[in-house]
Amino acid sequence: MALYILGLGLGSLDYVTLGVLNRLKMCSEVYLDSYTSFISRELLEWLEKELGEKLKIAVRKNLEDNIDEILEKAVHRNVAILVPGDPFIATTHISIIVKAREKKVDYEILHGVSAYSAAPSITGLHIYKFGRTITLPREGDPKEVYRVIQDNMEKGLHTLILLDTADGGLTIPEALIKLLSVEESLGRKILNEDSLAIALVSLGMSNQLIKVGTIRELLSVEYPPPPHMLIFPGELHFTEIEILIKIHGAREDIVRKYRPPRYEKDRTLNYITKTRRVLKELKINEDSKHVKDVLEIAESYVEDSYSYWSSGEIYNALATIAYAEGLLDGLRIVGKISFKW
Amino acid sequence: MALYILGLGLGSLDYVTLGVLNRLKMCSEVYLDSYTSFISRELLEWLEKELGEKLKIAVRKNLEDNIDEILEKAVHRNVAILVPGDPFIATTHISIIVKAREKKVDYEILHGVSAYSAAPSITGLHIYKFGRTITLPREGDPKEVYRVIQDNMEKGLHTLILLDTADGGLTIPEALIKLLSVEESLGRKILNEDSLAIALVSLGMSNQLIKVGTIRELLSVEYPPPPHMLIFPGELHFTEIEILIKIHGAREDIVRKYRPPRYEKDRTLNYITKTRRVLKELKINEDSKHVKDVLEIAESYVEDSYSYWSSGEIYNALATIAYAEGLLDGLRIVGKISFKW
Structure with a gap:
């Protein structure tokens, strides 16, 4: 028994x-x-x-x-x-x-x-390009979900969001509004009304619906009742783009130009660009060998940072550019050089 | 039709x-x-x-x-x-x-x-704690797989590794040896013979086998023929620990003390510790207000870095500690202070 x-x-x-x-x-x-x-x-x-x-x-x-x-x-x-x-x-x-x-x-x-495997499968997105999956709860703070999307996008990965099934189920428009409200409070520029998303309804049932579009578009769709899910795409492979357009009816202009926002990657490139400009524009107040040494070291760190950045090693890129900024600020504060960030 | x-x-x-x-x-x-x-x-x-x-x-x-x-x-x-x-x-x-x-x-x-959902399910590990999944190919470079494990562990997430099914299928021992060889060449201390892993064989078939143990233990098991898979655990919840021990027969001492290695997190804490020590031990050669200003700024950045580190914001922790190191090195090179890293 x-x-x-x-x-x-x-x-x-x-x-x-x-x-x-x-x-x-x-x-x-x-x-x-x-x-x-x-x-x-x-x-x-x-x-x-x-x-x-x-x-x-x-x-x-x-x-x-x-x-x-x-x-x-x-x-x-x-x-x-x-x-x-x-x-x-x-x-x-x-x-x-x-x-x-x-x-x-x-x-x-x-x-x-399980919808956990059927959702990636039916969209045609590559399974090995999905990052962490998370459930968006009806009550409670949606910030954790937003952070998971951000982390996944940072690495170019897709995010599957399961929507709470309690009390009749959370709907796609309710979920999108929750996530846009987090964007407003955290301001990391991960999601806005033009962001690309995939709405999935009732997978495997007779009223199954898959809709690819901007958040603005997805907000205005009339959906069958839950279960609802969402996918926020990361970097799209050309075969994935083809399927989203040809199979799921996505608008070609939106999908082709889509790039997932990468908060840390973009921020690091901003630091690199800014530090490169400072190295060009700075005024040397005391023309000693030591000052020149520091400037040379700073310069080589900026270039190392850019190489790391280009090869996707964002931790190393960030560490080296922040170190170069510190070198320059140290000299500036003790009066050896002058510049403005 | x-x-x-x-x-x-x-x-x-x-x-x-x-x-x-x-x-x-x-x-x-x-x-x-x-x-x-x-x-x-x-x-x-x-x-x-x-x-x-x-x-x-x-x-x-x-x-x-x-x-x-x-x-x-x-x-x-x-x-x-x-x-x-x-x-x-x-x-x-x-x-x-x-x-x-x-x-x-x-x-x-x-x-x-799909094994993609059945593997997390049968282990009892929480689905929302899995990071990216990847296939370990029979031929070609296993470094990408190692990097995915490292990235997932960095965030405390589990990693499911599908093993190549071509030519009779890659076996668990073959896969483990490949991954240990990457460890040897990259030296990031993610995997060694004492690392915890989960071996999964023939899910859903009559000869299904699930084995939790150290890589050393898993290397010495006789497995039924492929399909084989591996899971490298991230941070374990107490309910996950309970299941690994009570259902899958894992050794209590190994599972309870297990913590996933976090390369960037550990490295950032090393920087923080080292910079704190330098701030205590350094010798001031020129006791000016400007030098004091720089030291105060460096000190506050070190403490900011530690707060970021404690709350899991590793990018911010790394940026602030590297900046503090740069400030101190700038002053050291121009002779205002002396210290050794």
């Missing part, structure tokens, strides 16, 4: 696996998790018909509250927990197997198709 | 979806991609039995070479391409739908369970 933790896939009947079908037949009780994700009406009706009395809909967090009871049952009969998507992509259910192991209850896990 | 691009899942019969089953029945020709991934003997035999003459095994790159021919066929009858995992997680097949669209051939895509 065992506990089966079964991934139900993207929420339509198409994504039910033979493994799940097979395990459901063996189980005398089936708990459907209906709070971490969405499933289609068609799939719910099919489950009700197939499982009849065996099906229990677990609302809110009661799956977790009742887990001891479910584990007790799994000692004597086969019990299943059905989870939309993949069982452990949402972290909610991981503790169940730890408890099962502690209570020496046998368990088996079957994975389901 | 249409082209069906169908994800076959993790490679065992359990992961075939009802959607795939249904489409296969409608198709008169089915091309199985057998070169980008692995499927079990059991699944292959099932496909042969179900599909009979309709099944064509596509070896090597001939799926791509014959794609025009397949698209021609799809104008008049239903044709399927079966792809292990999810169709577009490997980038190979994305160009097919662009061609289909150009030739006005209808197509439908069904996602499959």
Whole structure:
């Protein structure tokens, strides 16, 4: 006798696996998790018909509250927990197997198709160019999500944003407005109404919708109800550009000219440009060998910084340019040279 | 009539979806991609039995070479391409739908369970703590993979490494030896034989194996044949530590003391410590107000740097400490102060 933790896939009947079908037949009780994700009406009706009395809909967090009871049952009969998507992509259910192991209850896990892999796949964006994924919560501070987008863009990577599924689900326009408000407060110039984004609705269901456009455009679309997701692209490969235009109907002018903003990279180049100008314009007040030495060192650090910058080594570029600035400011403050930043 | 691009899942019969089953029945020709991934003997035999003459095994790159021919066929009858995992997680097949669209051939895509989501899921590691994923190729330079691990660790993120599936598949020991050799040449102290890693073999198949341990331990394991994968953990949450120990049998002492190396963060702290020491030990050769000004500025930059460092803003921490070093070196070279780094 065992506990089966079964991934139900993207929420339509198409994504039910033979493994799940097979395990459901063996189980005398089936708990459907209906709070971490969405499933289609068609799939719910099919489950009700197939499982009849065996099906229990677990609302809110009661799956977790009742887990001891479910584990007790799994000692004597086969019990299943059905989870939309993949069982452990949402972290909610991981503790169940730890408890099962502690209570020496046998368990088996079957994975389901997750939006975490289906979203990159359906867009045609390259999987190895995605950075960290994050969920935008309905309540609470959206700054963390903004920072993840910024970090990913810094490296030219795409960002998948899962939108909160609680209370009917956060919508794409609600999410975009939240993120624009962070931009306004942090001012890092990562997102504005002209930024490129990809809206994804109801992946794998009959009302699936994928829309590529500027935030302004995406704000004005009428979307089917959640689940909604967003992708903020990083650097686009030419094959990715081709797919966004030819398959997803993106406007060619917007996608072709798109470059992800790179806050630290741009800032470092500004420092380099500014320091190069200062080295050209500065006035030497005391023409000694030591002063010349410092200026020569500063100059070589500026050029090193530019080489690092060009090869993408931004940490090294930033360290060397800041050091050169320090050298010049030290001399300026003690009166050996004069210049303005 | 249409082209069906169908994800076959993790490679065992359990992961075939009802959607795939249904489409296969409608198709008169089915091309199985057998070169980008692995499927079990059991699944292959099932496909042969179900599909009979309709099944064509596509070896090597001939799926791509014959794609025009397949698209021609799809104008008049239903044709399927079966792809292990999810169709577009490997980038190979994305160009097919662009061609289909150009030739006005209808197509439908069904996602499959991908190792890209199943691997994080089965380990119990939190999905939103994974950084960029990358494939370690059999031939060519493994440095890029090493750099991705380093970048992810810098932010405390986990790294999933897919191992090349060509020519029988790259094995975990082969991959670990490649990565240790990069460590030897770059010397960034990211990986050594005591580093923690997770070995994943044949996810979703009957010989699935997950092994958590040091690289030294993982090098000495006898593995079932590929597909193999590796995960290098970042910062571990206590629930992740619990699962690695209780579910995957990791040694408690190794997992509890594990911290991902953070090259830039450690380096910046070294600079801060060194500059603090210099500020204490330096000898002032010319006790002027200007020299005092510079020293005060340097001191405040060192403390700013430490605050940035503590709050995880490593770019700002690095910029401010390098600037402070420059200030001090400028004064030292023109003889106003003396010290040794």
